[in-house]
Amino acid sequence: MDIDIDMDFDFDFEDDEHDEPSKVEDAKEDAAAKNLRKLQEKEADKLEVKLSIARQRLKALTEAEEALNLQRAKMAKSPTIGSVNKNGVKFKIRERKR
Incomplete structure (x- = not known):
């Protein structure tokens, strides 16, 4: 007793009732996604600014460190x-100021 019953019922009548709310929900989801994207872009911009500032500070600190090392080398007794x-014959280019 093998009976083939077509279980594919057409439920289009249920979809007709929910067309309007789904469009509203889609619009809300699109707006939420758009807001999320804007927030992510703002955060990315903030991070880029912070990164550029950090790079400038690092550059200034490395330059100061190199200058300090040179100054220490100039003032060293050896x-x-x-x-x-x-x-x-050993010679010095610069001597320590006294």
Whole structure:
């Protein structure tokens, strides 16, 4: 007893009643998605600004650190800035101010 019954009923009459609310819901979802996208773009812009400021600060700090290292090298008692010529004589380019 194998009976094939077509279980595909057409329920179009239920969809007709819900067409209007679904459009309103879709509009609400679109507005919510649009607002979310705007918020994400604003956050991304804020992060980009913070990143650029952080890069500027890092650049300034590295320049200051290099200048400080150079100053320490100039003031050191040992000949940190200097060299040896081809005859083996040590010389300093800059000496410490006294």
